[in-house]
Amino acid sequence: MIDLRGITQIYPGPQGPVEALRGIDLRILPGEVFGIIGRSGAGKSSLVRVINLLNRPTQGEVIVAGHDLAQLNEARLREARRDIGMVFQHFNLLSSRTVFDNVALPLELAGMAKNAIRQRVQPLLELVGLTALADRYPAQISGGQKQRVGIARALANRPKVLLSDEATSALDPETTRSILDLLRQVNKELGLTVVLITHQMQVIKQIADRVAVIDAGRIVEQGRVIEVFTRPQQPITKRLIDEIVPQDLPASVLDHVRQLKNQVQEGAGQLLRLSYAGERAYQPILSRLIREHELDLSILHGQVDEIQEQTFGSLAVYVSGQEGHLARAIAQLRTEGVLVEEVKTEG
Numbered sequence: 001m002i003d004l005r006g007i008t009q010i011y012p013g014p015q016g017p018v019e020a021l022r023g024i025d026l027r028i029l030p031g032e033v034f035g036i037i038g039r040s041g042a043g044k045s046s047l048v049r050v051i052n053l054l055n056r057p058t059q060g061e062v063i064v065a066g067h068d069l070a071q072l073n074e075a076r077l078r079e080a081r082r083d084i085g086m087v088f089q090h091f092n093l094l095s096s097r098t099v100f101d102n103v104a105l106p107l108e109l110a111g112m113a114k115n116a117i118r119q120r121v122q123p124l125l126e127l128v129g130l131t132a133l134a135d136r137y138p139a140q141i142s143g144g145q146k147q148r149v150g151i152a153r154a155l156a157n158r159p160k161v162l163l164s165d166e167a168t169s170a171l172d173p174e175t176t177r178s179i180l181d182l183l184r185q186v187n188k189e190l191g192l193t194v195v196l197i198t199h200q201m202q203v204i205k206q207i208a209d210r211v212a213v214i215d216a217g218r219i220v221e222q223g224r225v226i227e228v229f230t231r232p233q234q235p236i237t238k239r240l241i242d243e244i245v246p247q248d249l250p251a252s253v254l255d256h257v258r259q260l261k262n263q264v265q266e267g268a269g270q271l272l273r274l275s276y277a278g279e280r281a282y283q284p285i286l287s288r289l290i291r292e293h294e295l296d297l298s299i300l301h302g303q304v305d306e307i308q309e310q311t312f313g314s315l316a317v318y319v320s321g322q323e324g325h326l327a328r329a330i331a332q333l334r335t336e337g338v339l340v341e342e343v344k345t346e347g
């Protein structure tokens with residue numbers, strides 16, 4: 001649905017050119033919810049502006065719904081942009097227009113007749129749960145409701161892609177959840193491709209199917225969200241995920257393990273981090289391990305959570321037993337699809 005090929009974006013700056021995007025290749029499939037996450041200054045806004053060609057990339061191709069946007073003339077580009085709905089962080093509603101008229105605006109601009117507009121807008125207001133507030137003005141509704149208007153307006157031209165640029169960043173956690181649920185609903189019911197730009201892993205965790213991490217103008221990691229959460233590769237990804245799955249153990253846990261290591265008289269003890277997802281979460285993997293390999297095991301830290309109805313876990317465990325037993329147990333865990341990493345307690 002979206003194909004970005006070799007995108008670079010260079011801005012002129014007082015201290016010389018700023019390379020905001022440095023060779024981005026990205027393919028977003030029809031019907032998926034795709035998250036793009038990065039820290040401030042990573043290049044997220046530049047990337048969104050390239051996807052709808054508000055910015056012309058310095059180099060590269062932008063193909064959306066089959067159109068090579070950079071090749072289109074102004075009139076064709078305006079038409080192609082109707083395939084791309086956009087939702088903004090600060091809603092961008094017109095304060096002098098009612099809820100209904102804000103949603104109707106893109107249709108008026110497209111020259112649609114009044115009657116047809118009414119028939120298009122009413123079901124949209126119903127979809128976003130705002131039928132009762134149709135005659136209110138933006139100043140008379142809450143932030144979450146404003147964003148619902150923003151979503152209905154973005155859907156008015158029946159786009160194929162919905163671009164959400166930090167759409168929940170100005171909202172409290174509960175409202176954020178309800179807006180993300182709405183985006184998910186729209187994705188499922190209308191089969192719309194949704195691209196979310198965000199700096200919050202929580203947003204990715206709640207609704208994205210796949211995620212790309214952008215850092216200093218490059219995509220440094222991408223994959224299915226559950227994979228990226230359980231097996232982050234890049235330091236920046238680990239830092240972003242840390243908000244949800246802490247990557248480092250607290251000092252008190254490490255202290256405790258050092259004491260345990262001193263107490264173990266014979267055999268060996270190791271601090272391990274176990275990460276797993278999906279069906280494995282329901283298997284009695286640990287209890288079987290303890291029985292079969294005569295190990296002792298203490299769960300010291302961790303969490304079990306859910307992404308897209310799939311359970312995933314990350315546990316720090318201290319395992320002790322005879323040396324050979326421990327090595328066999330670790331090998332067995334790995335064959336069962338558990339990611340096993342040894343955690344160093346020194347230094």
Ligand SMILES: Nc1ncnc2c1ncn2[C@@H]1O[C@H](COP(=O)(O)OP(=O)(O)OP(=O)(O)O)[C@@H](O)[C@H]1O
Nearest residue numbers: 011012013018020039040041042043044045046047
């Ligand atoms: N119009 C511009 N002229 C010059 N430099 C720019 C311009 N827009 C962005 N930049 C620079 O490009 C880089 C990427 O900026 P961009 O706004 O795309 O990042 P971002 O990830 O969206 O950040 P934030 O989350 O803070 O909005 C930054 O170094 C920024 O200073």
